[in-house]
Amino acid sequence: MSEPRPISIVVADDHPVVRTGFATLLDAQPGFTVAGTAEDGAEAVRVCAELSPDVVLMDVRMPGMDGIEATRRIVGSGPGRTRVLILTTFDLDEYVYDALRAGAGGFLLKDVTAERLFDAVRVVADGDALLAPAVTRRLIDEFALLKPRSGSLPATTLDVLTPRERQVLRLVADGLSNAEVAARLVVTEETVKTHVSRVLTKLALRDRTQAVIIAYETGLVVPGSKE
Numbered sequence: 001m002s003e004p005r006p007i008s009i010v011v012a013d014d015h016p017v018v019r020t021g022f023a024t025l026l027d028a029q030p031g032f033t034v035a036g037t038a039e040d041g042a043e044a045v046r047v048c049a050e051l052s053p054d055v056v057l058m059d060v061r062m063p064g065m066d067g068i069e070a071t072r073r074i075v076g077s078g079p080g081r082t083r084v085l086i087l088t089t090f091d092l093d094e095y096v097y098d099a100l101r102a103g104a105g106g107f108l109l110k111d112v113t114a115e116r117l118f119d120a121v122r123v124v125a126d127g128d129a130l131l132a133p134a135v136t137r138r139l140i141d142e143f144a145l146l147k148p149r150s151g152s153l154p155a156t157t158l159d160v161l162t163p164r165e166r167q168v169l170r171l172v173a174d175g176l177s178n179a180e181v182a183a184r185l186v187v188t189e190e191t192v193k194t195h196v197s198r199v200l201t202k203l204a205l206r207d208r209t210q211a212v213i214i215a216y217e218t219g220l221v222v223p224g225s226k227e
Helices: 016-027 041-051 067-075 094-101 114-125 133-146 155-160 163-173 178-185 189-202 208-217
Strands: 007-012 032-038 055-059 083-088 106-109
Touching (some): 007 016, 007 041, 007 114, 016 055, 016 114, 032 041, 041 067, 055 114, 067 083, 067 094, 106 114, 163 189, 163 208, 178 189, 189 208
Parallel strands (some): 007 032, 007 055, 055 083, 083 106
């Protein structure tokens, strides 16, 4: 059997030491290849258009075009495969919420361990969202409070979902993993995955990240509330 194609990566960060450090670390990892780097958002957009990498490690705060606008342009440029993994210095960066809304597949802190970074790149490259269940609720609560968006989407947006699908969406937005949702609803994990897949399809969403966002923006989940 032939070896699987390595995951191609672009690292975008305005700090040369950070950019070089991440690029060197990732390029030395089996199964990864760093196709290019960028020192700002505009360059990241250009490099991704030329190279079509699988994953972009994207800093949020960069001069000129920031990581949010770059994410929006990369994700919205067409049916390309490039996914965006946001890098942030702060645990709760007010810009990360906007980056997730722009289409980022997840976020990582810059002090992440090497193994966590490698795992995150693989997860995002596979098309899954990287929002760790343990931090999802706190993350979205904080960002929703910083940038209130209640009423930005009508509650009727969710009318296409069955009651069970709405229940699953609420639990996902509460930060529960598939296994935890399955235990809560007394169903199998495969059943939960099926429900999540149907939610994404019916709402024309790309991944779980967008599902969490839409749960808040339609008012299905209210920031600061508990089930």
